[in-house]
Amino acid sequence: MNHVVLARKYRPRSFDQMVGQEHVVQALGNALTSGRLHHAYLFTGTRGIGKTTVSRILAKSLNCTGPDGQGGVTARPCGQCLACTEIDADRYIDYIELDAASNRSIDEIRDLIERAAYKPSVGRYKVFMIDEAHQLTKDAFNALLKTLEEPPEYLKFVLATTDPEKMLPTVLSRCLQFNLRPMPPEVVHAHLQAVLEAEHVPADAGSLRLLSRAARGSMRDALSLTDQAIAYGAGKLDEAGVRSMLGSVDRRHAARLVQALAERDGAAVLATVNELRSLGLSAAGTLEEMAGLLQQMAVEQAVPGALDENDPDVAEAQRLASLMPADETQLLYSIVLHGRGELSLVSDDYAALTMVLLRLLAFPPAGPAPVPAPRAAPLQVTPREARLSTAPRPAVAPPPKALPAAARPPAPAATPAPRSAPDVARAVAPRDDEPPPWVDDALPEVDADAAPMPAFDEPPPSSPKPAAPALVTTALGDRWAALLQPVLASGAIGALVRELAWQAELVGVEAQADGAQLWRLSVERDSLRTPALRDKLQAALVAAGAAGLRLELEPGVAADSMARRDAAEREAAQRAAEQLIQGDPAVRALMSQFRTARIVPGSIKPVSEPRTPS
The missing domain is CATH 1.20.272.10 (Zinc Finger, Delta Prime; domain 3)
Known part of the structure; x- marks a missing residue:
């Protein structure tokens, strides 16, 4: 006996055998049962999901006569009468399938229209099925319109297409349209399992999962891939073999x-x-x-x-x-x-x-913006007349020796072109025949008792930086920190759970009737106040030794959290480092010698960083 591929062998022969298209089966079944039949149907959807199969079952339902030959139109064709067996064998004279991919011209449609003029030879209805109908030419569509709109009472049209957007609106308006959906991997998985059990082919769950995903919603593709996998695996399916056949990535x-x-x-x-x-x-x-x-x-x-x-x-x-x-x-x-x-x-x-x-x-990770790289201030050069005036100008130091980065004077920039403003102190370039203006200048005397130049540029008065509220620690905050620190140090919780613990403030501890303790945490971010994150944090704390602990999350701004304490420690360490640098005698001497030197903002970092939620 010749081998029949799985896609043909297990093609549904009744609406009861179809899977994944319940919405179409229900609508057609109700229409057949009630006798409210349309004269033209359009089935749309991707390849291999049952468009031709539904058409054949519909043709059998319209022409079924039952095992005794006395049946009528039914939603459950018997599968035994002449119409059912002949349609399944693809040789029923009153069921005509036309492939519009290769028969798309007006001549084929005219031949079809001529055959529509004759009544059925053996059946109750003639059914004309046009597959890939969107590939018909425009002239062919126009020739079909009249017959498609008012066919004889014994004629039913079924059109199938994978691209309904290419169909003429005049054709769409004359058809009852059903959209067949791609099948979910779960449905494909269950059907493949039933088919392989019927074929007595052993298969593991991993191989079926790979095949059902690779089918991309097409049951025909799933069965074809299963045929290929059976041949590849010599009569059995395993995950490694199927993955190798498909070229899938683990x-x-x-x-x-x-x-x-x-x-x-x-x-x-x-x-x-x-x-x-x-x-x-x-x-x-x-x-x-x-x-x-x-x-x-x-x-x-x-x-x-x-x-x-x-x-x-x-x-x-x-x-x-x-x-x-x-x-x-x-x-x-x-x-x-x-x-x-x-x-x-x-x-x-x-x-x-x-x-x-x-x-x-x-893309930078979420967090504070990085400190921009410092820029050198432009060097202003004034003419000899301006230098004799009382207008102050910045002192220019000779080429420095190796200096620390924090006290290095800014490098000179390109000299700007002279402007037309009448200001005597404007910046202009010296003439080529004139020596540089600083050649005959002596460095100003530095008064040892004079106040040093400011170490940092002052922020513009128009945009003052708002001061953060001072941290006020509480006893509950100390209790929360003591419980949380060993859990954070052990790495027992994930990133989001760690962030919840880091941002939360303990605002209350209440004893429960069953002996447990309810700890109420105030959390500002909605994305952190989820039951799943709360349960994971609670489980980690209980595992760390906090028996009988229950957590409750409530909205609110945390005033004494681990995050606020860490920020306060960082700020205190930064201030201490800045004061240490500014009070250093060597730095003060350099700042006094080079009056234009500045400590680059943001360049001072504490030696030891405060703790972070790791």
């Missing part, structure tokens, strides 16, 4: 890339890309697997606990969701999706993959 590689990007570890990203190159894995498949992982991470971040716990990939997505902020997850997802189109623009897919992944590292 989720572990995608997880390593996402973790490296979350930690902003460029070296790890490059190492993983090089490993993918050595294994010969697809760059496009890598981005596709990353997109699926990031989608699960985004769902977990937005709605914790919403992912299917039966999916073995969920645990990895939940772990990575705590390492990356939600906004970076969305950004990386967008980068990955758009990056797939860039792979074909260069000859080296892996070089393009590297550039796509490193794009996230080009």
Whole structure:
């Protein structure tokens, strides 16, 4: 007996056998049962989701006579009468399928219209099915319009297309349209499992999961890939063999890339890309697997606990969701999706993959803006007349010796061109035949008792920096810090849970009837006040020794949190470092000798940084 491929062998022969298109099955079933039949149907959707199959089942329902030959129009064709068996065998004389991809001209349509003039030969209805109808020419469409609008009572039209946007509006208005949807991977997975059990082919869950995802919503593609996998695996399916056949990228590689990007570890990203190159894995498949992982991470971040716990990939997505902020997850997802189109623009897919992944590292992480690099102040040169006037001018030091960066005088900039303003103190360039104006000048005498020049430029009075409110520590704050510090130091909690603990303020401790203690935490950010983060923090504190502890989150601005205490420590350390530098005798001597020298703002950093939530 000749082998029949799975896609043909397991093609549904009744509405009850169809999967994934319940909305179409219900509508057609009700119409057939009630006798409210339309004269033209249009089925739209991507390839392999059942458009032709629905057309054949509809033709059988219209012409079924039942096992005894006395049946009528029904939503449940018997599958035994002449009409049912002949339509299944593709030789029923009153069911005509026309492939518009190869029969698209007006001549084929005219022949079809001529055949419509004759009544059915053996059946109750004639059914004309035009597949890929969007490929008909405009003249062919126009020739079909009249018959399509007012066909004989014994004629039914069925049109199928993968691109309804190319159909003429005049044709769409004459048809009852049904949109067949791509099938979810879960539906494809269940159907493949049933087919393989019927075929007595052993298969593990990993191989079925890969095949159901690779089908991209097409059941026909899923069955064709299953046929190929059976041949590849010599009669059995396993995850490693199916992954090798499909060229799919292991989720572990995608997880390593996402973790490296979350930690902003460029070296790890490059190492993983090089490993993918050595294994010969697809760059496009890598981005596709990353997109699926990031989608699960985004769902977990937005709605914790919403992912299917039966999916073995969920645990990895939940772990990575705590390492990356939600906004970076969305950004990386967008980068990955758009990056797939860039792979074909260069000859080296892996070089393009590297550039796509490193794009996230080009965006600075969330936090305070970096201190800009200092700029040298421009040197103003005045003519000899202005130097004799009483207008003050900055003293210019000779070329300095090796000086510390904090006390180094600014480098001279290009001399600006003279302006037409009548100000005697305006900056002009010296003539070529005139020596520089500072040649015959002596350095001013420095009074040892004079007050030193200010070490920092004063901010403009129009935009004063608002002073932060002073930190007032509380006993509850001390209690919260003492409980939290060992947990933070152990690294037992993830990034978002750590941020919740860092930003929260303990505002109350209440004893409960069952002996437990309810700790009320004030948290300002809505994104941190989630039950999932609260439960994770509570579990970590209980595991650290706080038995009987329950946490309750409430909105409010934290006045005594670990974050506020850390900021206060940083500010105090910064002030102490600045005062130490400004009071240093060597620095004061340099500042007195070079009157135009300034300490670069932001260049002073404490030697030991205060603690951070790591």
